[in-house]
Amino acid sequence: MKEAYYADIKEPSLAPRGRDRIEWAARDMPVLRLIQDEFKQTKPFTGVRISVCLHLTTETANLALTLKAGGADLFLCASNPLSTQDDVAAALVKEYEIPVFGMRGEDAHTYYRHLHLALDHKPALVMDDGGDLVSLLHTERTELLGRVLGATEETTTGVIRLKSMQQQEVLRFPVIAVNDAETKHMFDNRYGTGQSTLDAILRATNSLLAGRTVVVLGYGWCGRGVASRAQGMGANVIVCEVDPTRALEAVMDGYRVLPAMEAAARGDFFVTVTGNVNVLDQRHLERLKDGAILSNAGHFNDEINIVALEQLTLQKRSVRDFVTEYTYADGRKVYLLAEGRLVNLCAAEGHPASVMDMSFANQALAAEYLLHASEPLAPGVHTLPASLDKKIARLKLQAMGVAYDTLTVEQEHYLNSWETGT
Structure with a gap:
């Protein structure tokens, strides 16, 4: 197999174990799998550079594979010095040829060096967890701002930072607050x-x-x-x-x-x-x-x-x-x-894969939406369209084998009328 040309990981020999764990997590991520199958056909990210700063876990690996299936040119780095699963990082590099920069226990200098390398990738899209990449783009790496079409943000903390930037009128590109999607915060957070x-x-x-x-x-x-x-x-x-x-x-x-x-x-x-x-x-x-x-x-x-x-x-x-x-x-x-x-x-493995299935489905669809929205989004913080949020909920229910009701024509008419009263 061709070696990934660019990586900084702790222990490459852990790759087979990481691959097994990535595959195990995939069993509980049916929504992301359906999106991956769709992306294989539509290739929405062909030629698009995406820098991903997330926790390097088995679930994140499945998101990365989904983006790669859609044609993305990826670069992954860790969003926390202690959250990287070293076997997963090794598998992404050795088994799936995805550049990864992250290792469990890295010091602050190494952490920020990796963030800068992620920006050296010259991304058109950024996926952030906590807002560090977006913050660096607006402080130390402003020369790259013109290349960035948009970003997604995974966390409550990151959204707080972004809304502060928006309030101060310094945010230079659109960001989808993935954390604010109902199928993210109501399930992932809770x-x-x-x-x-x-x-x-x-x-x-x-x-x-x-x-x-x-x-x-x-x-x-x-x-x-x-x-x-x-x-x-x-x-x-x-x-x-x-x-x-x-x-x-x-x-x-x-x-x-x-x-x-x-x-x-x-x-x-x-x-x-x-x-x-x-x-x-x-x-x-x-x-x-x-x-x-x-x-x-x-x-x-x-x-x-x-x-x-x-x-x-x-x-x-x-x-x-x-x-x-x-x-x-x-x-x-x-x-x-x-x-x-x-x-x-x-101190543990993070959220169960079945929950991250919805969160990362939001990430994947948000990235596609940023690139292919009918009208370009203005700089600022945006929510994922409700139609995509509900699509994820429908796919999750479908995967769980759960049926639910739909409105009748009469009920639709009633909800959209005003004439009928007491």
Whole structure:
């Protein structure tokens, strides 16, 4: 087999194992498989350079194969230094001849070097997870802006950054906020993050959740998922929120809602999932009880103030894979998982493939839409058209063997009329 000409991965010999795992994930990604079959026929990306900055997992590999089937000239790099699955990276390079730049545990210098190499690819389309590639294009690599037709963004955190850029009128090309599609955030964020976050916490700590207090900081779609799964395993769940509507929703869903300062002294496990900075700050860290376990399910490792945690600490040591013990001056011990990074991808495998099937179907169709929309999209943040969102839902139901109702002609007419009243 011809060697991929360009790659920076940790262990090429892992490729056969990675291939097997990619194929295993594909079993649970029927929607993406149908799109891949369509792309093989239509070739929507022929000659189009796409730089992909996503978590390098088995599911991402199947997205890459779908884009390649559509004719794309791909370049992949990691969107997090600790989330790369090295066997998957090796398989993409050795088995599928796709350039990959990412390895588990890479330092910050290597991470940003890979991002710059992804932009050296001179992409027409960018797929981002967290907004780092788009940010670099608008700061350090502005010479490439004229080449970029558009981008897609996978995460809540990234969409927040993009909307800030749009508000400040600096965003120079259209971006599809894939995260805002209903078949993404309602399923990936809620069911995917909910399950995979607890999976990671349990793998890392081997702890029992039943009867323990889990504090969830943030009650968006991801927070809802974490809270419901923790409650389902018998935990007592406390929710912390800054939005009154979401706080009210958490109360109505049966959770205790407390300010973070009160929750800090009560929690056994903490999960930050807000997309904001220093959600667990020094004032909260000072109140933690002995044995508290801290984790972050947001994209960046700045939701827990790790600098403040270090300042409170006399001694720290690694006690298990992905578990660091911090000993305070008074003898209390606090445990941080996965260095405060995205715990579900750093200490586990991330979302199940059946959930990512919809998320990456959104990515694939969003990329096609950016290129072939009937009218070019203006610079700014856009949502995926509802027709494509519903197409993904229909395909998923079809794959699951689930039938559903459709409106009758009479019902369609009624919904589109105004004359009939009481």
